[in-house]
Amino acid sequence: MGGGLPQFAPRMNTAPASTVYRIPHPLPLDSGQVLEACEIAYETYGTLAPDASNAVLVCHALTGDQYLASQHPITGKPGWWERMVGPGLPIDTNRHFVICANVIGSCMGSSGPASLAPDGQPYAMRFPVITIRDMVRGLVALLDGLGIEQLHAVVGGSMGGMQALSLAANWPTRAARVLVIASTARHSAQNIAFHEVGRQAIMADPAWAEGDYYESEAKPDNGLAVARMAAHITYLSEAGLTEKFGRRLQDREAKGFGFDAEFQVESYLRYQGSGFTRRFDANSYLYITRAMDYFDIAEEHGGKLANAFAGTQARFCLVSFDTDWLYPTAESRHIVHALNAAGAKVSFVELSAPHGHDSFLLEHDQLDRVVKGFVE
């Protein structure tokens, strides 16, 4: 893979800081295809109890990764939930063995489109289309490999919450507690629409080259950046954007009558977009957004969400944020109603936060208390 800028393939091969588990059997997928020699890169924090009863699996969101509470090897930034996971924190690594694994289809060491296919070339678009349930199949295989029969808790926000729900619905004995934050049981038309904008931006970039860009100098960074910019807007609230940027201009006193990033909000989005391209693979973005769009737990269970959780013994906790318009409170409530109908033990709270969907990643004392109380 020498020469050029094939950032993702070498990273996958060397798998920087993370441990990589190779699933010892072919992984069957919802599409009917099978993934051979599937690899899962993961990080752990804390110590697994001798009876393996203290494991907490944290599932990451669309563009997240396994660097939950440790420094990201590419950006050098702290882990994405370092304020939540650690010694004495709500998810207490003095008590719990916390696992976070890169989902399949992603690009931080787990098998994905940038990984090498059996023919020695990157899969690119030959990588099978996966679903959220397929991601969870990979995670369950990892738990098997780690000797963890039942998780003390599975925890996830956004797409991580989808994985937690999918685990609870399809492997009901594998988690005693299920904590789902700012998530949904199905992707709405609006959710799919925003993702389609992102995918079209990537595929419209000439450098995308039908996904075969791993060997070439040019990567579809422009398309990926636009995809990120569009998505990023959906993670924030209108009030949050107004508060942070308003109509303020960036590094100028007056309008320039041009198309530079004149407004602070434009500059911010461009920064978010370009920063993202340094750590994320465009094809992974296509695959993971597709998996989210396919997500509909009720559809997997005869069209009735309550059926998905019939007979479950797990305790559930759902949390939504009042300014989250990506996965609004109504989506969490819909899940709560289904869990009530299924007779499951469920808690639900809508928290107030100004920052929209991204609130689950930000400072929030009430969220901390809920997570601590539920996971403890």
Next chain:
Amino acid sequence: MTLRPDLAAIAAHVTPGSRVLDIGCGDGALMAELESASGCDARGMELDGALVERCVSRGLSVVQGDANLDLANYPDKAFDYAILSQTLQTATRPDLILDELLRVGRRAFVSFPNFAHWRTRAALMFGGRMPVTRALPVSWYETQNIHHVTVEDFRDLARMKGATIERAWFFANEIEIGAPAANWRAEFAVFELSR
């Protein structure tokens, strides 16, 4: 921990090991008591998010929801007991809530402040204004109690709904008093119903 008298009466008469839904569970005091002392499987519903957060952070299963809307999703007879403490008088339609209680629970406990207590009557009769008393401490314009009810009103409603009053308890000055002349003497009432 000392429970409010109406909650203590309910806690003392819930069969141990029951499945219980506490509607308007507040900070979860009754639920915690039922789980720890009676081995019950207690679930709660509460409108106030801050209270829900306190319940969840103490390990209780509580859903933020509105009793006027969110009871519909529970299956029939999903619980041995449905409990509505000090919440009936705040409901948009107390009669419909009572129907829902008796649908989701095999039995129901309902507690409420008695608007016909002599203090309330005296305050209205001699003061000529909406009573502000120990049992009803909030002025008419900001009280959450939008449907004041008396012991006799509640008995009538139960009869109209075809519910049987299994037992009743009455309280004044935080102390249980007898049933005679309860409509005059009781500040609070607790009823156990079935249908």
